[in-house]
Amino acid sequence: MAKTFHPEHRSAYASYMLLWNPDYFFWPEDERLETLASIEAGEPAEAQWSMSANHRHVQVGDRVYLRKTGQGDRGIVAAGWVQGEVIMQPHWDGSARAATYVPISWDSLVDVDNPFNLEPISQQFPSGIWRGMQSGMRIPDDATQELERQWQGHFGRALRQEQNRDDVDHDSASPIERRYAVSVIRARRHQKSFRALLLQNRELKCQVDGCPICDLRLLEAAHIVPDSDGGASSLDNGLLLCPNHHRALDVGLIDYDGDEFFWNDEVEPF
Structure with missing residues (x-):
């Protein structure tokens, strides 16, 4: 350390x-x-x-x-x-x-x-x-x-x-109090550098065809082969995606073969 x-x-x-x-x-x-x-x-x-x-x-x-x-x-x-x-x-x-x-x-x-x-x-x-x-x-x-x-x-x-802060019974007529739970998990300290690499070398927009999002604050660095499966944080394994399409890729609603995106047959593309 x-x-x-x-x-x-x-x-x-x-x-x-x-x-x-x-x-x-x-x-x-x-x-x-x-x-x-x-x-x-x-x-x-x-x-x-x-x-x-x-x-x-x-x-x-x-x-x-x-x-x-x-x-x-x-x-x-x-x-x-x-x-x-x-x-x-x-x-x-x-x-x-x-x-x-x-x-x-x-x-x-x-x-x-x-x-x-x-x-x-x-x-x-x-x-x-x-x-x-x-x-x-x-x-x-x-x-x-x-x-x-x-x-x-x-x-x-x-x-x-x-x-x-103690847990209390919540009155359904009242707004839910904002609270956060802290979990100790493995942090991907390389993610910021990975995003900077993609921002320097990719068109500054979500790479899913038809997606209009190009605001830098909403563009995320996505791994084609997941980081958890050993996927490299490299240009060849990286995509700039909006949060919705990044999540869709992570949960398998959409796939990417290196050239095109393919939606799951049960999903209406968005």
Whole structure:
């Protein structure tokens, strides 16, 4: 298992603010639950995230926080530690340009609807960092200790609320309360790279004939020979599909022979 860096591994470390806008980059809920399951099990939740500002200065062992931007509730939803040197890979938006990514290991994560509100600390430590729109801006040194204290308190409360929530009889006339179950499963850490490979080399649309979906946020990387059966994460074994057709392929409603799609005789094509 790869070594996970924490503050005690360096006498001094810097902290940076990474950005996530769900309106532009889709982070699947199942991947987030896998990340949380790894964190709760005390295992490294390895990932990588785009970082434009300060990518020449960030070092292994530095602290990173992930701030949710865009519509809805905004604030920090995850934090972790830098685990390796910055790398160049295809841009997450699917364009031909490259982007800089920093390898990280998440150690804390909360629900996207329960972000840590930065308003109080932004008043305590005035800085443009709290609303800055460049991923990788450095957090002022005088604010890092208090930010970490407040974030850990928020993360701890979120965990306790989930763990202490008891099952109750549900009134059929009331809306069902949103709840999540966390399962520890094997995470496909190569899936993000597989998707980036397909986005770089495939037409940016669902490959099923007649499907109009071409929104990058809805295109998924599908294995022709399933990953669970040893199928390679390669161009020859990959398709860009919308979620519906990806699911149809996985459950056998549709087959692909390398050239064409064939629907099961009992299924009305959609």
